Amino acid sequence: MRLFFYPLPALTSIFAGMNILIYLLLLLSGHNTSSHPTAPLRPFQLSGHAQGTTWHITYYAPDSSVLSSQVDSLLNKIDSSLSLYKPYSLICQFNRAPRAVRMDEHLAAVIHQSLDTYRQTDGLFDITVQPLVEAWGFSAQKPNKDPDSAKIRSILSCIGSHQLSVNNDSLIKAQPCIRIDLDGIAQGYSVDVLASFLERSHINTYLVELGGELRIKGHKPSGEPMRIGIEAPNENAFDEQTIQKVLRIDSGAITTSGSYRAWRQHGNKKISHTIDPHTGYPADNELISVTVFSNKAIVADAYDNVLMLMGLKRAKQFMESRKDLAAYFIYRLPDGSIATAWTQSFNALVQP
Numbered sequence: 001m002r003l004f005f006y007p008l009p010a011l012t013s014i015f016a017g018m019n020i021l022i023y024l025l026l027l028l029s030g031h032n033t034s035s036h037p038t039a040p041l042r043p044f045q046l047s048g049h050a051q052g053t054t055w056h057i058t059y060y061a062p063d064s065s066v067l068s069s070q071v072d073s074l075l076n077k078i079d080s081s082l083s084l085y086k087p088y089s090l091i092c093q094f095n096r097a098p099r100a101v102r103m104d105e106h107l108a109a110v111i112h113q114s115l116d117t118y119r120q121t122d123g124l125f126d127i128t129v130q131p132l133v134e135a136w137g138f139s140a141q142k143p144n145k146d147p148d149s150a151k152i153r154s155i156l157s158c159i160g161s162h163q164l165s166v167n168n169d170s171l172i173k174a175q176p177c178i179r180i181d182l183d184g185i186a187q188g189y190s191v192d193v194l195a196s197f198l199e200r201s202h203i204n205t206y207l208v209e210l211g212g213e214l215r216i217k218g219h220k221p222s223g224e225p226m227r228i229g230i231e232a233p234n235e236n237a238f239d240e241q242t243i244q245k246v247l248r249i250d251s252g253a254i255t256t257s258g259s260y261r262a263w264r265q266h267g268n269k270k271i272s273h274t275i276d277p278h279t280g281y282p283a284d285n286e287l288i289s290v291t292v293f294s295n296k297a298i299v300a301d302a303y304d305n306v307l308m309l310m311g312l313k314r315a316k317q318f319m320e321s322r323k324d325l326a327a328y329f330i331y332r333l334p335d336g337s338i339a340t341a342w343t344q345s346f347n348a349l350v351q352p
Contacts, residue, residue: 041060041062041205043060044059046059046071051210055071058206059205061203071194077106084130090106103170109189113189113299117302117303124277126160127181128180131159132159135151159277184301187210187255188213188255190210191208191209191215194208204218227246227247230328245340247351252293254292286312286333287308287331291327293325307319307329
């Protein structure tokens with residue numbers, strides 16, 4: 001049995017600009033330890049490019065029952081619904097529409113989770129933030145200058161998921177200026193779709209990774225759980241990272257949101273891609289990254305963005321009340337050094 005250190009590429013997704021702070025440590029070989037005369041499970045690896053980033057799947061099965069072409073087909077269908085970079089997609093149709101569009105299964109699933117997270121977070125997770133994201137230069141359309149306070153005030157009248165409603169299979173906006181951005185949730189959803197596809201193909205031991213968002217199920221043939229390493233940037237060189245914690249997980253999803261890679265210059269200040277829908281301004285607090293564990297990647301992906309907006313104290317308090325979630329925080333102290341914190345529920349995931 002060999003131990004492989006398998007790095008996930010630090011690329012930015014078209015959906016989220018999520019920072020990849022997660023590395024996968026995975027034993028890729030082993031033997032079926034069962035005494036039953038079944039075919040031994042073998043590791044199969046697939047990879048490709050989608051959604052402006054890369055994807056990797058490792059699964060254990062007697063034979064190669066899932067192909068890269070099938071994965072690419074699924075991701076293309078999701079893009080046709082959720083990608084802001086495809087003018088024909090449903091999300092782009094909605095943003096251009098004066099009133100409403102009919103949703104497919106992908107848009108409907110993401111909208112329902114987004115509206116639930118909006119309610120659970122007092123509006124901090126808000127998919128109607130797209131006009132603000134565009135104004136601050138974090139979309140395909142780059143403005144000539146950063147928005148002033150008057151511009152922000154005018155945009156805020158078009159922000160708020162309470163101005164969205166669902167009637168059967170239709171998504172309806174209260175006013176034509178409302179535009180949605182699913183960057184903070186769509187990759188997590190895509191990971192869940194791929195995981196469901198594997199399970200429908202009778203694969204029950206797998207790891208799915210898309211742009212650094214992960215979902216895991218099952219143990220390796222040796223009986224050991226899969227291991228995930230969480231990285232933090234080196235406080236003296238942000239292009240270098242070191243592993244902070246190693247997690248042992250047999251089922252669930254891990255996603256990360258961070259500020260130290262996805263930023264742009266605003267005068268003498270670096271601004272984050274994470275925009276506060278309440279104020280209209282980018283997040284400005286001590287948090288460098290937040291890693292969230294949940295049963296589903298769509299849930300973890302939504303909440304890692306919310307926690308980045310909250311700041312450390314408020315985020316920890318919020319997470320301690322959510323027994324279905326666990327979080328790990330990397331943040332900067334006033335003297336510039338880097339520190340870590342985590343919720344009590346996170347301890348159960350950490351390898352001793």
